[in-house]
Amino acid sequence: xxxxxxxxxxxxxxxxxRAQAARAVETIIDVMRQSLTRGSRIELRxxxxxxxxxxxxxxxxNPKRPDEQVEIPPGFTIRFKPGKELRDxxxxxxxxxxxxxxxxxxxxxxxxxxxx
Amino acid sequence: MESExxxxxxxxxxxxxxxxxxxxxxxxxxxxxxxxxxxxxxFSGIISSLRSGQKIELRxxxxxxxxxRGARVxxxxxxxxxxxxxPPKKVPYFKPGKRLKELIxxxxxxxxxxxxx
Numbered sequence: 001x002x003x004x005x006x007x008x009x010x011x012x013x014x015x016x017x018r019a020q021a022a023r024a025v026e027t028i029i030d031v032m033r034q035s036l037t038r039g040s041r042i043e044l045r046x047x048x049x050x051x052x053x054x055x056x057x058x059x060x061x062n063p064k065r066p067d068e069q070v071e072i073p074p075g076f077t078i079r080f081k082p083g084k085e086l087r088d089x090x091x092x093x094x095x096x097x098x099x100x101x102x103x104x105x106x107x108x109x110x111x112x113x114x115x116x
Numbered sequence: 117m118e119s120e121x122x123x124x125x126x127x128x129x130x131x132x133x134x135x136x137x138x139x140x141x142x143x144x145x146x147x148x149x150x151x152x153x154x155x156x157x158x159f160s161g162i163i164s165s166l167r168s169g170q171k172i173e174l175r176x177x178x179x180x181x182x183x184x185r186g187a188r189v190x191x192x193x194x195x196x197x198x199x200x201x202x203p204p205k206k207v208p209y210f211k212p213g214k215r216l217k218e219l220i221x222x223x224x225x226x227x228x229x230x231x232x233x
Contacts, residue, residue, distance in 0.1 A: 023144040040129035079208030
């Protein structure tokens with residue numbers, strides 16, 4: 001799904017004319033980008049939190065040539081912590097996820113911190 | 117209508133939905149109420165796209181995907197660290213886009229001016 005699909009979806013769902021829906025999506029992206037550029041976090045209830053984190057210089061490795069070290073410059077990265085609604089993605093009934101899932105033998109054990 | 121509701125416990129420098137709603141209302145010439153519906157619709161659209169197993173790509177910002185996290189052994193923090201087997205599950209993952217990465221590294225957050233390249 002790309003921006004256009006999202007705009008169409010929003011227009012259909014809210015009845016807001018497409019041009020305005022497009023402007024709205026554009027604005028949301030813009031405001032979020034500006035906020036992260038300033039270093040401020042974004043907190044969207046239910047959806048999640050975006051944080052700007054400092055990344056120290058590190059040594060990475062080229063997965064294709066594992067014996068070569070590659071320097072990763074220090075800088076900032078973004079960490080996204082999914083909120084409740086995004087964590088419950090595989091909730092039963094919510095669109096069956098393809099294939100993978102807990103293996104049959106694994107009894108569903110309580111997942112720490114999954115639910116309050 | 118324009119009740120200046122104090123945003124409860126809003127940490128300094130945190131952008132919330134209220135901020136998005138305000139900007140959307142202004143930029144798209146919508147009422148606050150319409151803008152709120154639109155903002156909600158945007159994020160629920162992203163959620164349902166992921167829910168149906170589809171990734172979503174927002175040019176200039178980033179993309180949201182699902183990643184499979186393998187089974188692992190975790191500890192129950194409430195029961196003095198009893199080991200529990202956590203089954204594999206899909207977790208949402210956000211990958212910042214090129215433009216966004218450049219932006220956050222150009223302008224040092226919380227730092228002063230950006231003289232760096």
